[in-house]
Amino acid sequence: MTRITVDSLTKEYGDTVALDDVSFEIPEGEFVVVLGVSGSGKSTLLRCLNGLTDPTGGEIVVGDEEVTSLRRDVAMIFQQHNIIGQMTAYSNALTGSLGRNRFLTSLFQLQDREEKLRALRALDTVGLLNESQQKARRMSGGQQQRVGIARALVQEPSVLLADEPVASLDPGSAQQVMGYLRTAAEERGLTAVISLHQVNLARKFGQRFIGLRDGQKVFDGYREEMTMDIVDEIYGDIDTEGMLAETETETGGGSPDSTVDEPTTDEGSTEA
Numbered sequence: 001m002t003r004i005t006v007d008s009l010t011k012e013y014g015d016t017v018a019l020d021d022v023s024f025e026i027p028e029g030e031f032v033v034v035l036g037v038s039g040s041g042k043s044t045l046l047r048c049l050n051g052l053t054d055p056t057g058g059e060i061v062v063g064d065e066e067v068t069s070l071r072r073d074v075a076m077i078f079q080q081h082n083i084i085g086q087m088t089a090y091s092n093a094l095t096g097s098l099g100r101n102r103f104l105t106s107l108f109q110l111q112d113r114e115e116k117l118r119a120l121r122a123l124d125t126v127g128l129l130n131e132s133q134q135k136a137r138r139m140s141g142g143q144q145q146r147v148g149i150a151r152a153l154v155q156e157p158s159v160l161l162a163d164e165p166v167a168s169l170d171p172g173s174a175q176q177v178m179g180y181l182r183t184a185a186e187e188r189g190l191t192a193v194i195s196l197h198q199v200n201l202a203r204k205f206g207q208r209f210i211g212l213r214d215g216q217k218v219f220d221g222y223r224e225e226m227t228m229d230i231v232d233e234i235y236g237d238i239d240t241e242g243m244l245a246e247t248e249t250e251t252g253g254g255s256p257d258s259t260v261d262e263p264t265t266d267e268g269s270t271e272a
């Protein structure tokens, strides 16, 4: 069972307290959004959950095991998706098996049938099965991030982490990527922790919300509990007016048919 327990987590960098005595429990299969302004501790929290950063104090348990280093069952998606442009979407997705295989095996695509099927299935989950042979550099930012999600899924994790996965995307693509992330987690029963700084996106896709401010947990609750006062508390002096209102009118952000993900490259993405 892949629940996450965070107990009195603290992380200090010299005099900076990046995380200050943060505790929460996430049941298996929940889709949690971590909210907070820049510098509030979101990345530090995710890096601790992933075993990339050692806490100064406290404990993190995923499943039955304390997190002490990188783990196969915990996958992370970053804002900069580290996708290799020269490679196809399919080959990029396959590199998710790298932990299991040696690099050369991956390079020459000598993976076994099961791994190849896993990569195709992951691309299907993010709606890119038909683009699997497309070079990543010919794809839009949103599509590339979906390849990043596919690669994480190929790792067959039980926990999916993403640190501001849509921060560099336009609103339409951002919504679409968040939609695929949510679907992927639901389809596969993954426990997900995603950091975002946009309240409207968070409200649209999050199930539960954890608000950080100056490294402290200032909110932990579900959609109906996240009122304007709470948003103000998380965001402090930042002008949050309209952040909640947007959610109501914005349904679809970039038009309801934002299923079409326009390429951002000026050379176009259609290639025979």
Ligand SMILES: Nc1ncnc2c1ncn2[C@@H]1O[C@H](COP(=O)(O)OP(=O)(O)O)[C@@H](O)[C@H]1O
Pocket (backbone or CB within 6 Å): 013, 016, 017, 018, 036, 037, 038, 039, 040, 041, 042, 043, 044, 045
């Ligand atoms: N490697 C680091 N060295 C020193 N300070 C850091 C480091 N990483 C983060 N911090 C500090 O910790 C605080 C939280 O940062 P971070 O977790 O990156 O927040 P967020 O992701 O919400 O922007 C900030 O004050 C930041 O400057």
Ligand SMILES: [Mg+2]
Pocket (backbone or CB within 6 Å): 039, 042, 043, 044, 163, 164
């Ligand atoms: Mg960050």
